[in-house]
Amino acid sequence: MHELAGRVGRLLDELCIELGFCLAPSDRDRLCLDPPLDADVFASAVLVAEGVDPHSHGDLWLKVKERVINRSSGIASAFRSADGG
Numbered sequence: 001m002h003e004l005a006g007r008v009g010r011l012l013d014e015l016c017i018e019l020g021f022c023l024a025p026s027d028r029d030r031l032c033l034d035p036p037l038d039a040d041v042f043a044s045a046v047l048v049a050e051g052v053d054p055h056s057h058g059d060l061w062l063k064v065k066e067r068v069i070n071r072s073s074g075i076a077s078a079f080r081s082a083d084g085g
Contacts (some may be wrong), residue, residue: 005032011034019063022028029067039068 009032014024016022027049036042043065047054054061 004035007071008032008035011068012046014071015064015067019060019067021046021050021064039065042068 009028012021012023012031023046026070031045031049036045042082044054045063046064046068047057047061054058
């Protein structure tokens, strides 16, 4: 699970640097420790943690989702490895 948390952490770093979604430490820790493995759900979780309604800001949600999709296969494979599957 440590590998998964690291990959999610790097993704969150990219979202902060490139899109300005810099989460509070508690939200960042929560997403690193138990990330949604679905790009839609992960993108929504990031926006909600930032205090943004994903349904009202579809353009921002799409930008976050695109970044998640670029990384999701690595995140999912890390999850499978950590899980033994």
